[in-house]
Amino acid sequence: MNKAQDMVLACQDLHKVYKQGRFEVPVLFGINMSVAKGETVAIVGASGSGKSTLLHLLGGLDSASSGSVEIMGRDIQHMSEADRGYLRNQSLGFVYQFHHLLPEFSALENVAMPLLIRRMAKSEAYQTAEAVLNDVGLGHRLSHNPGELSGGERQRAAIARALVTRPACVLADEPTGNLDRHTAEGIQDLMMNLNASYKTSFLVVTHDMNLASRMQRIMKLDDGVLTNA
Ligand SMILES: Nc1ncnc2c1ncn2[C@@H]1O[C@H](COP(=O)(O)OP(=O)(O)OP(=O)(O)O)[C@@H](O)[C@H]1O
Secondary structure (H helix, E strand, O other), rough: OOOOOHEEEEEEEEEHHHEOOEEEEEEEEEEEEEOOOOOEEEEEEOOOHHHHHHHHHHHHOOOOOEEEEEEEOOEOOOOOOOHHHHHHHHHHEEEOOOOOOOOOOHHHHHHHHHHHOOOOOHHHHHHHHHHHHHOOOOOHHHHOOHHHHHHHHHHHHHHHHHHHHOOOEEEEEEOOOOOOOOHHHHHHHHHHHHHHOOOOEEEOOOOHHHHHHHOOEEEEEEEOEEEEE
């Protein structure tokens, strides 16, 4: 059994109820789970079962209705928004189905951005970004804007941007959802290699069973209830 301090993410008895006017939409019903340092975990489940909601709560992007979330062993429920944002920026990286790269900036500038926002010196930020872009196989596309990259290359750049701050855990929502099978397999290989070399944990929400099966552990959400798959 892993100790609490070995966990990058954990939640206890997590509930989420969305409010829609006079109506309540209950989505998560008492979720307990954790992700250990260096671990890779997939969450699968039918559309609408609450996967993205759970990922947002675990990433501190939204608040639970009840229950607790810990990022790097720290309970985020009672933190100020600023402290929560700081902890999130220090510890987590995010990858989405659509890359969300800024179209008017090059791959290098997009990947350096999180470091520049942290006030790293420009030359160091660009050097670090270039090294990570090399690691994801995009060393030859540094000056290309997102519109000048292929779908798979854009997703590689998005992964590089998530990893450039060396987060303990990357939370990925359908990272291969928008890619053909061959390109998706390249992204799967990349995530596995980065997990091995950076020791980054990955928590991946996906419908892609090929991707899920590459993770060390698969959990299934069924109408807001999580079980081991
Ligand atoms: N802001 C919101 N207000 C009200 N209901 C919401 C809101 N966001 C999500 N929901 C509802 O919560 C449920 C779970 O949504 P969620 O996006 O977490 O599912 P999902 O498993 O990620 O689905 P998919 O695989 O289709 O992306 C859905 O029924 C959705 O309609």
